[in-house]
Amino acid sequence: MLKAVIVEDEQHSADALRIILEEYCPDVQVSNVYHSVKEGRKGLSLEKPDLLFLDIMLSDGSGFDLLDLPDLKYKVIFTTAFDYYALKAIRFSALDYLLKPLNIKEVCDAVAKAHEFNRFADEKDRVKLLVKNLSGEKLKHIALPTQTGFNFVEVASIVRVEADGSYSRLFFIKSDPVLVSHNLKYFENLLKDHSFYRVHHSHLVNLSMVIRYYNGKGGYLSLQDGSSVEVSKRRKTDMIKELGVRG
Numbered sequence: 001m002l003k004a005v006i007v008e009d010e011q012h013s014a015d016a017l018r019i020i021l022e023e024y025c026p027d028v029q030v031s032n033v034y035h036s037v038k039e040g041r042k043g044l045s046l047e048k049p050d051l052l053f054l055d056i057m058l059s060d061g062s063g064f065d066l067l068d069l070p071d072l073k074y075k076v077i078f079t080t081a082f083d084y085y086a087l088k089a090i091r092f093s094a095l096d097y098l099l100k101p102l103n104i105k106e107v108c109d110a111v112a113k114a115h116e117f118n119r120f121a122d123e124k125d126r127v128k129l130l131v132k133n134l135s136g137e138k139l140k141h142i143a144l145p146t147q148t149g150f151n152f153v154e155v156a157s158i159v160r161v162e163a164d165g166s167y168s169r170l171f172f173i174k175s176d177p178v179l180v181s182h183n184l185k186y187f188e189n190l191l192k193d194h195s196f197y198r199v200h201h202s203h204l205v206n207l208s209m210v211i212r213y214y215n216g217k218g219g220y221l222s223l224q225d226g227s228s229v230e231v232s233k234r235r236k237t238d239m240i241k242e243l244g245v246r247g
Contacts, residue, residue: 002114004051006033007040007066008079009059013100017053017079020104025111037061041069049074051114053098056080064134067127075114075123086134091190093130094143094150126150139194144170144180151178155194159225161187161204173209173225197242199231207242 004021008014014033021028031047034040037060044052044066052074054063063078064086078090078097090097096110126143129152133139144151159171163184170178170187188198195208205221212222218233231239 002028002050002111003047004028004030004053005040005044005047005049006030006053007035007044007058007063008033008053008055009035009057010055011035013055013079013102016102017107020102020107021111024104024108027115028111035059037063037065040066044069051075051077051111053077053079056083056086064131067131072124072127076127077110077114088190089130089133089139092133092139092142092155093126094145095126095130125152142190144178145182146178146180153178155191156206156208158191158196158206159209159223160206160227160229161191161196163202171225171227197239199229199235199239201232203229205229210243213240213243 006014006017008017014035018030018033021030028051031049032043034043035058037058040058054066054076056063056078057080067076076095078095079100079102080086080097081100087097096113098106098110129141129143133141140155142153142155144153153172157172157174159173161184162169162171164179166183168180168182168184168187170180184198184202184204188196188204191204195206196204197207198204199221205223209224210221211224213231214220214222218231218236220228220230222228
């Protein structure tokens, strides 16, 4: 049984989440609902839950303000209406979130993942990464889920991402490749504002790592790690434009 706490300033949203948990997640028991940062800070220090459903926008501040609690040993699942920058920061930290209005299946899936929480001792590290990213003007670090846990890397250190079935393999300048449990489309969407461009159906490239473009039917790129990546014919024109903008 997971002991859960909800921090949510809209009563109807808190009620909706509680009802879903009661009806579809019998392994979760909601011990309390708090409606502000102030209430949440006091309550969490006393409750010590297994699971926290945390709204991002609260009446007296942000749910992120509760992430600096020193004894953070519970799984955090964010609940929010769409906020592009906040959601992107959460994705960069490989943390879980639910979009409002809440979807029953997504709530159940998030709870199922929470049961695996004890296998990952780096939840607190991912929360620290989130706070660090939110403190700057640009998201600079990313948590990569692997079979053994999470790798924390600088976005700028990624040379390219290569499709490997439903997984992706990330290559770096000074470290070994990492196999990550997300497909290439996931990284294409996540990194599109960070100089990454999909030059081929199986390759996403950090354009700041390009040394030279060799012309041809599609051509290919020479990258700083010594690798070469083919450019598809249909992506060639747009890719050259992207390189020109960054040149």
